[in-house]
Amino acid sequence: MHLQYLPFLFLIPLIFLSCSPLVATTSSSSNILTQGSSLFVEKQNHLVSPNRLFTAGFHRIGRNVYTFAIWYSNTMSDGNHTFVWMANRDEPVNGKRSKFSLWKDGNLVLTDAGRRIWMSDTKSSSPLQLQLLNSGNLVLTELNKKTYLWQSFSFPTDTILQNQPFTKDTFLISSRSLTNFSSGFYKLFFDDDNVIRLVFHNDEVASVYWPSPWLVSWQAGRTTYNNSRIASLDSKGYFMSSDNFGFSTSDYGSALQRRLTLDLDGNIRVYTLIKRSWVVSWQAISITCTIHGICGPNSLCTYSSDSGRRCTCMQGYKAKNNSDWSMGCEPTFDFSKHRENYEFVKLPSVEFYGFDTVFTRNSTFNECKNACLNDSNCKAFQYNFNKDSNFFICYTKTLLYNGLYKGTRLNTYLKLPKADALSYDQKVANDFPLDCSNSTIELTRSYEKKTTNGSLKFMLWFSIALGVIETTCFILFYYITKQPSGATTQSYLAIATGFRRFTYDEIMKATHKFKDEIGRGGGGIVYKGTLPDHRVVAIKVLHEAIQGEDEFFAEMGPIGRINHKNLIETYGYCAEGKHRILVYEYMENGSLAENLGYDKLDWPMMLQIATGVAKGLAYLHEECLEWVLHCDVKPHNILLDVDYNPKVADFGLSKLFHQGVTENSKFSKIRGTRGYMAPEWVFNLPITSKVDVYSYGMVVLEMITGRSPTNDQARDDNERVDKKGLVSWVREKLHEASGSFTVTDFLEILDPRMRGEFDTDEKKNLLKVALQCVEEDKDARPTMSEVVKMLLDPNMDN
Structure with a gap:
């Protein structure tokens, strides 16, 4: 051994010591944790509030499964504790060698045998202590400043306590089941239109169900004009939200303990503690079957005061999992057979809300039936008479969610193989009782044993x-x-994500070394490629580098889970070295920009494109669990499939590129394309979903007129819009001041290359919607969901 290496031997113990925080055991019961101390799972160390009402520490939630949580100290009459907060609900820890520590640098860290499970991402040079308050709030206090560096009230799980603020930065997520406390399918949050909402979201679908999605905000008793976005339940049992929603509990005024919880069935309830039992003193939804996803797909929900809620599989379907209603039912047959093999059975007074692939007015029953037979993905159709409009309406459905019996003339016709249709008995209910015997979670991990001496x-x-x-x-x-740094993390992320992670070599092979370029823009260059399974794909190489592969995946995860027929499907990504690449479906007819002005689009196609784009943006704004703004809606980012159905692309790039974002309404720099950008960008105003609404309106005006929103991008020198801009030019041509316009006025602004017949009401409605979308005042613009409603029903009051 060389002598020159000898001095370095004494540095090794120091290196290891400097990398490990010094910890000390606290007493088994205290309300304060000091810097450098830990709570250990084996020693059952706890923090207790001064009034003894709340306890924080490790709590067993399964077989060898523990979470760091806050709960009511006293057990309830059923022998269980009531949790009000959890740090690691989605990644529980083992019953050995797990600890919760307050490090010297100010970080709160939860570890499982040395592996970090959760941390607060807080740092401070001031003296700190962690304390559990009488309110149930776990706070990290800077002693010199008397301020909270971190608090559990800012990160609720499924419960808010009395006087706990619920804000635009917080949300509640339901638990998975009575015995599985991981994140479920329901979310309570403030939407970007300032309204507090409930949404159902699983891997397949997402839909808002409270307040009723078919009502505009004022019809639901809400207001969108107060952007403070804050709500709370006071100590007397009164709840008030900034969107004008409020209520009092049935026991209002009493000095009682209450909590507001988003339950696993998707309902919000306020519970009052009376003699070691929780009593419901208010709930948001009285008819629980109207909660979306309550019984899972392909099932019906019924409710009675005697038997409660019951989930029923339809004829030809069977339960996926008797211990979990949310799994729903699955067909006992496949839908790939020829249409001659199917027949329909009538389900009286049954409705499946949402997921309509065809919506046709003045349709005959046979036309509606054939539309479903001709679509191999169609599972059922609804055919109902609309007494207000005096005509029949046809809806065909490829997904059967939110099924329930309603006391109306709604009828659903279920598509079944002829053998199942002939054996159908309306009086026999194929219900499945809930069996929770197999729902207890268990954690099995092997660790090296600690040394005894x-x-x-x-x-x-x-x-x-x-x-x-x-x-x-x-x-x-x-x-x-x-x-390579992060190799272990990369392997873990590749398993955790639901879509494919590609290597750079695979991307090179798929694109034949980036041979076939099909487009480029500010975000990157797009190439055509072919995957090993023969799928033709579009592969986008991003210009802007994202710092860190884990950070890139954290932003890509929600994008990969987004699924809507008017949004480009993302197949996967590549994050290797400096390369950041997206892989998504290939669209045969290219972008809308490539099709405008080349006699390719007729009026029905244009209306179809405008409606489809609106539906895709409405999904991003209002139905995704993640808050997604596009920030660059333009014809180049609207792609068309073989049937000219539109799909919005690049909807995740604004999120990927905004690493400097500190809150939803502020962005680190202007994004978008000149001519399509809302005034908020220029005047440095708060950025909301209304910037996408403005850009959408400009795209629709460009489709109608054939003129670009910018003078220097006009398609024909003889068709340049004057210096007042496209919007002013259109409004002047339509004599907006008079409040009406004629067909001649419309023809004067219509692109002369536009083919096909058009309906007078449709053209007026589309123009009216577009002009509303490009209002200077963002509050005067509709939301994208309101745009969809106006396009589908030209007669509705705007």
Whole structure:
């Protein structure tokens, strides 16, 4: 061994010591955790509020499964504790060698045998302490400043306590089941239109169900004009929200303990503690079957005061999992057979809300039936008479969610193989009772055992280390310098994500070394490629580099879960070295920009494109769990499939590129394309979903007129819009001041290359919608969901 290496031997223990926080055991019951101290799962260390009402610490939630939580100290009459907050609901820890620590640097860290499960991402040079308050709030306090560096009230799980603020930055997520406290399918949040909402969201669908999605905000008793976005339940039982929603509990005024919880069935309830039992003193939804996704797909929900809620599989379907209603039912047959093999059975007074693929007015029953037979993905159709409009309406459905019996003349016709249709018995209910016997979670992990005599073992191993130090240093040096950083994390992320992670070599092969370029823009260059399974794909190489592969995946995860027929489907991504690449479906007819002005689009196609784009943007704004703004809606980012159905592309790039975003309404820099950008960008106003509404309106005006929103991008020098801009030009041509316009006026602004017949009401309605979308005042613009309603029903009051 070379003598020049000898001095470095004494640095090794110091290096290891400097990388490990010093911890000390607290007493088993206290209300304060000091810096450098920990709570250990084996020792059952707890923090208790001064009034003894709340306890924080490790709590067992399954077989060898623990979470760090806050709960009511006293057990309820059923022998269980009531949780009000959890740090690691989606990644529980083992019953051995887990600890919750307050590090010297100010970080709160939860570890499982040395592996970080959760951390607060807080740092401070001031003296700190963690304390559980009488309110149930766990706070990290800077003693010198008397301020909270972190508090559990800012990160609720499924419950808010009395006087706990619920804001635009917080949300509630329901639990998965009575015995599984991981994140479920329901979310309570403030939407970007300032309204507090409930949404159902699983891997397949997402839909808002409270307040009723078919009502505009004022019809539901809400207001969108107060952007403070805050709500709370006071100590007397009164709840008030900034969107004008409020209520009093049935026991208002009493000095009682209450909590507001988003339950696993998707309902919000206020519970009052009376004699060690929780009594419901208010609930948001009285008819629980109207909660979306309550019984899962392909099922019906019924409710009675005697038997409660019951989930029923329809004829030809069976329960997926009797211990979990949300799994719903699955067909006992496949839909790939020829249309002659199917027949329909009538389900009286049954409605499946949403997910309509065809919506046709003045349709005959046979026309509606044939539309479903001709679509191999169609599972049922609804055919109903609209007494207000005096005509029949046809809806065909490829997804059967939110099924329930309603006391109306709604009828659903279920598509079944003829054998199942002939054996259908309306009086027989294929219901499935809930069996929770298999729903208890269990955690099995193997760990190295801790040494029983620390000092002796340390001396033994230190002596051995000295003997083989040269080999050890060589190995450490090799791994530090040669091993790719983040390899373990990358492997874990590849398993955790639901869509594909590609290597750079796979991207090179798919694109034949980036041979076939099909488009480029500010975000990157797009190439055509073919995957090993023969799928033709579009592969976008991003210009702007994202710092860190884990950070890139964290933003890509929600994008990969987004699924809507008017949004480009993302198949996967590549995050390798400096490369950041997206892989998504290939669209045969290119972008809308490539099709405008080339006699390719007729009026029905244009209306179809405008409606489809609106539906896709409405989904991004109002139905996704993640708050997604596009920020660059323009013809180049609207792609058309073989049937000219539109799909919005690049809807995730604004999120990927905004690493400087600190809150939803502020962006680190202007994004978008000149001519399509809303005034908010220019005047540095708060950015909301209304910027996408403005850009959408400009796209529709460009489709109608054939003129670009910018003078220097006009398609024909003889058709340049004057200096007042496209919007002013259109309004002047339509004599907007008079409040009406004629067909001649419309023809004067219509692109002369536009083909096909058009309906007078449709053209007026589309123009009216577009002009509303491009109002200077963002509050005067409709939301995208309101745009969809106006396009589908030209007669509705705007």
